[in-house]
Amino acid sequence: MPAIFCYLELFMKKTEMRKEQKQVLTTFADTPQKKxxxxxxxxxxxxxxxxxxSQTIGVTSSLPIEIDTxxxxxxxxxxxxxxYLARANPDRAHTQDFLRYTYRSKLTKSKFGVEEVAGEAEIKNDLDLLIVPGLAFSQDNHARLGFGGGYYDRFLAKHPTKTIALANSKMIFETATWPIEATDVAMDVIVTPNKIYR
Structure with a gap:
């Protein structure tokens, strides 16, 4: 029983941190400083x-609160x-594939409001590099606070590759103020406006 309470406490802390970060990033999104x-x-x-x-690079079409991709x-x-652009799999819970994205590709919006490649396209999950989105990142151990779906942690567990995170001044923390779980995948490199953390 204590283990369940411990997990619930971690879950609640992460949920609260995500909510706070989304509010901070939403406020920051429309500022000249963000651009x-x-x-x-x-x-x-x-x-x-x-x-x-790297020749094959995976990326996600950004939301307004994220770094513009x-x-x-x-x-x-x-x-x-x-x-290659991330696309969530509706038939497999919390999984995603990366589809070839060219200037000719047609896009559609997912239920999360993220633009994805529409229709059929080449899938490539064995990528040279992945640019990973997130709400917060830590300088010391390169921990990442994602959006809560576990898409990237699951993907990287199955398809390990080099990772880069992009973090503005509101996303970068000296150390993680959120709980880190065993399934959370740390980033290889974090790029900020003034410094690159390797």
């Missing part, structure tokens, strides 16, 4: 050897990289 930081992160990202050496995708295309 400025997005651009700084973009510049930092493309200095990485990980980007230069539209320009990142455009620059990856310009560099001749193959871009």
């Amino acid at each position: 400025k930081e997005d651009q700084a992160i973009l510049r930092q990202l493309f200095t990485l050897d990980l980007i230069k050496k 539209s320009e990142i995708i455009a620059q990856l295309w310009d560099l001749g990289k193959e871009v």
